[in-house]
Amino acid sequence: MKRFFRRLGKNIVDLWTNFINFFKVANLNVKASMCLMGAGQFMYRQIGRGILYLGIEILGILFFSIYGFQWLVGLITLGTVEADPWTGLEGDNSVIFMLLGLMSLVLLILFIALYILNVRDVYNTSKLVLRGEKPKTFKQDLKDLLDKKFYKTVLFLPILGTIIFSLLPIVFMILIAFTNYGEPYIPPVLVDWIGLENFIKVFSIGDIGPTFFKILGWNILWAIATTLLNYVLGLLLAILLNKKIVKGKFFWRLFPILAYAIPGFITLTAFKFMFSQGGPINFYIEQAGGSALPFLTKDGTWWARLIGLLINAWLTVPSVMLLATGILSNINNDLYEAAKIDGAGAFRQFKDITLPFVVFATTPTLITSFIGNFNNFGVFYFLRSDVTSNGYFVSNDTDLLINWLYRLSIDNKYYSIGAAISLIIFIITSAISLIIYIKSPAYKKEDTFR
Amino acid sequence: MKNIKFLSLLLGSVTLLTLAGCDPNITTSNHNTSSNGQTTIVDPSEDDPVFAKFTGQLEEGVTVKVVENDTAIKMGYLDELIAAFNEEYKEYGITAVDANQGEFADLPNTGPYGYGPDVVYQANDVLMGWVDDKHITPIPTHLIEAYQSEVIPDTAHDAYKSVVNNVNYTFGVPVNIQSPLLYYRKDLLPSDWQETWDDNNNDIPDMVENIVDLYEFSKQYHAKDDTKYGFEFSLNDFYFTSGYLFSYGGYLFGNNNRDDTDIGLHKGNAKYGVQILRQFAAEMSAACRDDSAKLAISGAMASGKYFASVTTPDVRSVIVDALVDTYKSEQGLSQDEAITKAEENVVGVPFPDLPSNGDLINPSDDYIECKQMGGINGYAMSSYTKCPNASLAFINFATSYKMVKLREQIIQIAPCRSDVAEESTQLSQQLFERTTNGSIVLMPSIKAINQVWTPAGSFMADVAADPSRGGNAKYDTLDKIQAALEQLSNDIYDAIHLLN
Numbered sequence: 001m002k003r004f005f006r007r008l009g010k011n012i013v014d015l016w017t018n019f020i021n022f023f024k025v026a027n028l029n030v031k032a033s034m035c036l037m038g039a040g041q042f043m044y045r046q047i048g049r050g051i052l053y054l055g056i057e058i059l060g061i062l063f064f065s066i067y068g069f070q071w072l073v074g075l076i077t078l079g080t081v082e083a084d085p086w087t088g089l090e091g092d093n094s095v096i097f098m099l100l101g102l103m104s105l106v107l108l109i110l111f112i113a114l115y116i117l118n119v120r121d122v123y124n125t126s127k128l129v130l131r132g133e134k135p136k137t138f139k140q141d142l143k144d145l146l147d148k149k150f151y152k153t154v155l156f157l158p159i160l161g162t163i164i165f166s167l168l169p170i171v172f173m174i175l176i177a178f179t180n181y182g183e184p185y186i187p188p189v190l191v192d193w194i195g196l197e198n199f200i201k202v203f204s205i206g207d208i209g210p211t212f213f214k215i216l217g218w219n220i221l222w223a224i225a226t227t228l229l230n231y232v233l234g235l236l237l238a239i240l241l242n243k244k245i246v247k248g249k250f251f252w253r254l255f256p257i258l259a260y261a262i263p264g265f266i267t268l269t270a271f272k273f274m275f276s277q278g279g280p281i282n283f284y285i286e287q288a289g290g291s292a293l294p295f296l297t298k299d300g301t302w303w304a305r306l307i308g309l310l311i312n313a314w315l316t317v318p319s320v321m322l323l324a325t326g327i328l329s330n331i332n333n334d335l336y337e338a339a340k341i342d343g344a345g346a347f348r349q350f351k352d353i354t355l356p357f358v359v360f361a362t363t364p365t366l367i368t369s370f371i372g373n374f375n376n377f378g379v380f381y382f383l384r385s386d387v388t389s390n391g392y393f394v395s396n397d398t399d400l401l402i403n404w405l406y407r408l409s410i411d412n413k414y415y416s417i418g419a420a421i422s423l424i425i426f427i428i429t430s431a432i433s434l435i436i437y438i439k440s441p442a443y444k445k446e447d448t449f450r
Numbered sequence: 451m452k453n454i455k456f457l458s459l460l461l462g463s464v465t466l467l468t469l470a471g472c473d474p475n476i477t478t479s480n481h482n483t484s485s486n487g488q489t490t491i492v493d494p495s496e497d498d499p500v501f502a503k504f505t506g507q508l509e510e511g512v513t514v515k516v517v518e519n520d521t522a523i524k525m526g527y528l529d530e531l532i533a534a535f536n537e538e539y540k541e542y543g544i545t546a547v548d549a550n551q552g553e554f555a556d557l558p559n560t561g562p563y564g565y566g567p568d569v570v571y572q573a574n575d576v577l578m579g580w581v582d583d584k585h586i587t588p589i590p591t592h593l594i595e596a597y598q599s600e601v602i603p604d605t606a607h608d609a610y611k612s613v614v615n616n617v618n619y620t621f622g623v624p625v626n627i628q629s630p631l632l633y634y635r636k637d638l639l640p641s642d643w644q645e646t647w648d649d650n651n652n653d654i655p656d657m658v659e660n661i662v663d664l665y666e667f668s669k670q671y672h673a674k675d676d677t678k679y680g681f682e683f684s685l686n687d688f689y690f691t692s693g694y695l696f697s698y699g700g701y702l703f704g705n706n707n708r709d710d711t712d713i714g715l716h717k718g719n720a721k722y723g724v725q726i727l728r729q730f731a732a733e734m735s736a737a738c739r740d741d742s743a744k745l746a747i748s749g750a751m752a753s754g755k756y757f758a759s760v761t762t763p764d765v766r767s768v769i770v771d772a773l774v775d776t777y778k779s780e781q782g783l784s785q786d787e788a789i790t791k792a793e794e795n796v797v798g799v800p801f802p803d804l805p806s807n808g809d810l811i812n813p814s815d816d817y818i819e820c821k822q823m824g825g826i827n828g829y830a831m832s833s834y835t836k837c838p839n840a841s842l843a844f845i846n847f848a849t850s851y852k853m854v855k856l857r858e859q860i861i862q863i864a865p866c867r868s869d870v871a872e873e874s875t876q877l878s879q880q881l882f883e884r885t886t887n888g889s890i891v892l893m894p895s896i897k898a899i900n901q902v903w904t905p906a907g908s909f910m911a912d913v914a915a916d917p918s919r920g921g922n923a924k925y926d927t928l929d930k931i932q933a934a935l936e937q938l939s940n941d942i943y944d945a946i947h948l949l950n
Contacts, residue, residue: 084584085561085562085584085585085587085833085834086500086584086587086588086833087499087500087502088503093562182949183897183949183950184582184950186558186583187562188562188583188584189583201949205948205949206944206948207944207948208948208949276740276741276742277736277737277738277739277740277742277915278735278736278737278739278740278742278743278746279742282736286736291918292736292739292918294915296740297739297740297911297912297915298908298911298912298915299912299915299919385904386686386740386741386904386907386908386911387908387911388904388905388908388909388941389908390937390941393944393945393948394901394945396908408949411900411904412900412901412945412949414949417949
């Protein structure tokens, strides 16, 4: 920690020194642009650029003086006047304040970035002039955007979209984790910043902490088991249906694809009915003289976990099979011929040719599959959302973190606790994915199969 | 912000203390704090600021968006109501329309953003769950005919009352009573039931009057054909089973279901109610342990697999329809004959009485009335409506004698107005009486009720499965049941309070 702050301090000092040095060497035009966006460009007779930068500054100042500053203050206070719908008093909506404040913050960062860009731009022009070249005209700039800098033109919209639709919601969720947003603090009641309180609650209060760790343990076991099971079964099925001796491959491949094509929630509802206490499976067990088994009830912890694993395999194996079928068709048959000549048996061929090739090609898919399974909401939501277990806070012993998160944030409106758990899930899944990826052959031996 | 709140509180307290010091008789501005510092709760005055929007001037040319329940829409009642209201108010250009937002309108997520309904019809627990966040607005009872005519029983009115800032506001107008009932097949009674199953000679079969006889009858019914069960229902539905706990002194929340810090499912002898359900579960099939019995009810009752079951009145028509099909296919009756016979043979009654010692195997001679959970459905007004006066006019119209009567006739649901109930069916009258005398325990009108259903349902499912555990039973003694009920109350308390 000490080292981190020492490095941070050094970086700030370096930045300041660099700025002073830069200011010393910068000419008048660059200094003009530092004071007023576009001024340097105007001085170099780059009228188009000048107008653009000046326009940005005017718009920025107007925006921040009318809305932006107010929105930033709102982000800090989260509102001061509580609304009263009964009397029609329109107070502050903390959540809207947070959203607007966040937007304002993003625009402020963008504005600062454009300001720096404006200075860099005029500085680059000054270097051109020093070399005896002419400053670029606006027409040339536009031409560049369609030629040398075409990547910027193409990437502009996707980057903007990513910021608005991906980055902002994630940052918004992260911010919520540090507030008390949720029962009973839901607008019109004002929401407040509470620091790390939600994280402390998750790890320490009453049954919440133990519940978190119990669910996390099961969640990791589930994610590993179901990912491996689906992968192995899908691969085996693909290899089996790829064998020349299998007749009517299209026909046999159709069955898993049908299972895959039926919407997951319909399959899950059907399985829930089949394994219910009065369902057909228990009916036949009773007909055979046995007693109904507690498949999905409070007692049925491991039954339910096993059923969940198998149902998830039913839903997922077809997609793995299709993927593996495609990959298998890409393996060069000469490798197998050569292996045969060298005396390698079927298992050896599978171990040394098929498996490395498929694993190499599917490692990124395996990671996404792992994350998908780690956050697999549907299976246990449909099978067992009506069950609670002793010693589990608002959850049961088959719930995954995502199911618990849903129960807390949607069923019980503890949004901020939900956001804190989301953040923890995000950190865990990112760390695991990163480690697996870095350790995987797909990363280590990138050029092996090229 | 916390500092500002604290300062405001401090300043407010100082001001109050100073004022109180000046004149010992002085009260706070809303006249609800007495001189000795004790808070008194008062009814709102007609000039309360929250009623300022009810000027009496109808907003002309507006559209009142109404959320109704699916049964009312399906059976054509909403169309009748809207047509009658629009005719009545056409001179003002006021039009009521179906809000088309589903019966469980998401007012908290639509209202604040301007696209929610103006008037919502729902059960009291749902509507009153929106009070804390002010999504529904207090109703000026002095402007509501049903309240002014004093035809709404106090218990129903209380279900729509909530204290805010020490003022006891009313947030809805009751329309009808909903409660689960025991439904049985009259034609499956033994042919000699009047001699063998009517000890008190009151022309009502004993097995639907008291649970001990129902238990005995169930055993006999099952013994005759082991694929059939006398009495079966989904014990995991706490709406159906909670009454057994309430009958012996258990309760959901203290202070008339207002105090969510007092969870009372383990109080009194609530364990007796659990014991009765556990004992009966031994005579039911595995379907009683989850929703299977509930989902199978129409087919099972039509086929005679169940002699009796528990469900809500709106499901009766589904049972009748299934029975009509059975009569047609098995007895060759015509459609009309089958309908008449099915209507006659599917009978709904309040829950049978319970032995006071809570034991079906060695029952006491004296019985207590079995309580049942119920609700009061009614109309409430969105706080976000742009036409409060027109919306109030709609509520007044929809809760009038004429419309409540029409609703009862079309939907066959127990009315909440005493003047309509007096002219209603015997069952409706029974339900009305049971509501007024407290035998129907109304669903709590506080948000915390949402934390009850899943854990309590899960517990009851576990109790239902207990007889099948043999030597590993978890609830085979009253002490074990008591401990489990205490744990359940604690879990519910934690779910409500741990994160607040």
